[in-house]
Structure formats: structure tokens, C-alpha cells
Amino acid sequence: MSAVGTFRVRLRRRTAAERPSAAMTFTDHLRELRRRSVRAVIAMALGTVVAWLAYEPIFTWLVAPYSDVKPVLAEQGIDTSLVFTGIGGAFQFQLKVSLVAGFVLSSPWWIWQIWAYVVPALHHGEKRAALTLSAICAPLFLAGAWFGYLILPRAIEFLVGFVPQNAESLLTGADYLDFSLRIMLVFAVAAQLPVVIVMLHRLGMVSGPQLVHARPWIITGIFAFAGIATPTVDPVTMALLATPMVVLYGIAEAIVRVRERRGAAATDAAL
Template sequence: MALRRGKPPTPGGTMPLIEHLRELRSRLVRGVLAILIGTIIAWICYEPILDFLTQPYNDIEPLLNERGIDSDIVITGIGGAFNFQIKISLVVGILIASPVWLWQMWGFILPAMHRNEKRWALLLTATGAPLFLAGAALAYVIMPKAMDVLIGFVPDGFGNLVTGAEYFNFIIRMMLVFGVAAEIPLVVVLLNRIGAVSAAQLARARPWTLIGIFIFAAIATPTTDPLTMLFLATPMTVLYLFAELIAKLTDRRKGKRVTAELADDEVSSLDD
């Protein structure tokens, strides 16, 4: 009699753990392959990507020249250009492959969730990505102004050389900070949804929260000018107030639901 090629459970109940590890390995491999393919695509499209990243600097270069400031982006070292291209290609490859590795991550986590939790997880993911991109886009828009202010402190008679690595790190940090800051409403709404914080508590903590937002904006932005800080703190404040409004509406809906359930219980007890 032929034996079936099944997966019989091993003694001690270790099969579920082994299956989870196999699934984790499979999803990790898919995510890494997606990042590798994205990196190759970014390597091939390196020139237009580089033009996009250096456009904020190119926008302010004529203004700097008018003020007598000679500023250039340079790449140092024999292998500096190669390392610079690898770094840019890898970061862009991670961004290109983000739908794949994010979906692999959720594919591993979602089966352990209840139906309601799955719906909220997918909703938050679908909302979080556009918010992050919007924050990164805002950083890209205000970057020329931020660089103009900072490079404008160069004294008369001095030049300014910006290394490619320094410029790239500046852009990435700005876009990451603004992108993460745009996720504030999701965090607030999620905490309110799981019952960790109520709308009333958010309202009482509002003054301290706003102070914390401005402190975070002052520390997180790689620039030292107040204008860039305001560009970050203002949308963060608006998003927080919007999240507080959502929390208020959610608590009101929860309160109506609890009141209706209590009313139904009272009617049932009288009928008995």
C-alpha cells in the first residue's frame, strides 16, 4: 500500500510551530526577492531618480549664485559614486517593493486576527500609505526653502561643498520625518478604537500634546530654522485635531450603542 505524503503531526505538538516558521521563511524570501527586483529596477532607472532627488537643490542653485554663494554637490572617494548609486538604488528598491513585502507581512499576521481586527488592520494600512506619501511629498516641496535658508548662512567669500551622501541623507531624513509625522491620526484613532484613550482624555491633554508636537518638530527636522519646524508642526497639529474629532464621534457612537443595549436589557427584564 502506498504511503500518503502528508504532514503528520510530530510528538509534542511541534508541527504548528514548524509550519509557522516555514511560512515565515517563505514570506521573507518573497519579500527579499521583491526588494532585489525593485533595487535592480532602480539601478536601471538611476539617472531619472537622481534627477528627481537633486531637483530641490537645482531649484535654489541660481538663487545662491545671485547672492554670491558658490555651492556644489560633490561625490568624494574613488568608490564614492558606486556606493552612492547602490545606496540610492536600495532605498528606492525598498519603496518600489513595499506593496509586496507589506502584503507578505500582513499575510503572516492576519490569519491570527478576528474578522473585525482584520478589517481595521487593512483599513489602517490602506489609509497609512497615502498619509505617509503625502507627508513625504510635503517634505519634498518645502526642501528647496529649507536648503536655501541653511546654505544662506555661508559667509561672504566662502564656498559650499555638499557631498552626495550628506545630501541624500538630508533628503531621506526629511521625507521620513514628515511621512512618519503624518501617521499621527492613525495612532490616535487606533488607541481610541482599542479603548486605550478616550476623546475626553485627548481633549484634556491637548495643550500638552501640541507642545510636544512643536518640540518633536524642532528636534526631528534636520534643519535649524523655525520655518521648517512650522511646516512640520502645523500639519501635525491639524491631523491631531482631526483625529481627536474622529475619536469624539467614535465615543459618541459607542455611547449610543451602550445606551441602546441597556435599554433593551431593561425592556427584557420587565417582560419577564
């Protein structure tokens, strides 16, 4: 075999190795998707079982913000209690908490299943970018959710504080779970702002000068989002959500400008 023929064979082998999904048929893709999905579902089910067995400490952690606020409300003459209505109210609450906790506990595994399914279709540079974004998204998401958990006492105190004195406030377990999850989810999603901006810049949809020019409008939009997304209407809770988002936007803007300077320097060096 000639040198040119040998080079072509090696090139074809290397290309197939770099893009294994290119050799897969549509049926193979469906089988791979089913295999990954089954693994993810099994992991979520196991996580739910573990959460069910560890329900007592999870419940204590979940209702801790409410328990911390009760004495403060009692000083204001407001008697509040967390109750479970109906015969199956407590069971439904434990099941929902276990499902959510199982989803979170198994997240490293099912996220890896998504990653393992998508990665073979990406090029080397795309793999590095996706891995970097995934490594950044997870800590930001958890940090945002934790910050939302820390805000819960303030939100509960504000909303329950509207109950007239010498009146009793009964909060069902389902309402409390929905409220707390919404608060934590809003803060967790808001924490993804810098990742979204950097991704848009990488795709060539925004630039550093555009971000600087649009900064006043984006900050206004952040405060509008905070006012709509937070269940409370008080300015303190809104500011607690909007202020970190503004800081994260500034960080993302700085990252974009640094990337552009590096890209310009590399272009000048190549010339």
C-alpha cells in the same frame, strides 16, 4: 449523528477555517515566515534592479530641490556644488539610491507579505481594523514624505545660506542623500499621528475627553518634536512640520469623539 453532534462538528470546522494559524505548529510558523521573507527580499532585489536601470530620472528627481536652490544662493554670492568624493563615491551613491528606491517600489508586495502572515491569526473584527489602518497609513506616509520633499529647497537654502559670501560650499552626494531622506522620513512618520491616536482609542487607552483635556500639552509636545526632529533650527521649517501635525491631531480627536458618540448611541439603542 445527532443534531447536537452535527452542530459541534460544523462549529469546529468553522473555527479552524477562521483561525487557520491555530492549527499550525511552531515549525510551520517558522516555515511560513521564511517563505514570506524570501518573497519580500526577492521583491526588494527586483525593485533595486529596476531602480538601478532607471537611475538617471531618479537622480534628477532627487537633486531637483538642490538644483532649484543653486540660482538663489548664487544671487547671494554663494557658490555651491554637489560633488562625489573618492573613486567609488558615485558608485556608492547610485547603489544607495537604488536600494532606497527599490525598497519603496517593492513596498506594496512586501507589505502584503507581512499582512498575509499576520492576518490568519486575527479575528474578523481585528482583520477589518488592521486592513483599515493599513489603507490609511500608506497614503499618509507617502503624503508626508512628499510634503517633506517639497520642504527640501527651503531647508537647503537656510542651511547653505550660512556660508560666507564669495565662498564655495561643497556638498557630498552621501550627505545630501542622508539629509533628504531624513527630511522626508520625519514628515512621513509625523503624518502617522492620527492613526496612532485612533489605534490607542480602539485599544481603550485614551478617550475623547482625555484628548480634549491634554490638547494644550500635546500641541506643545508637537512643536518640541518638530524643533528636535527637523535638521534646521529655523522657526519656518519647524512650523511647516508642526502645523500639519496639529491639524492631523484635531482630525484624530474629531474621529475619536464621533466614534464615542456612535458607540453611546448603539448602547442606548440596545437598552
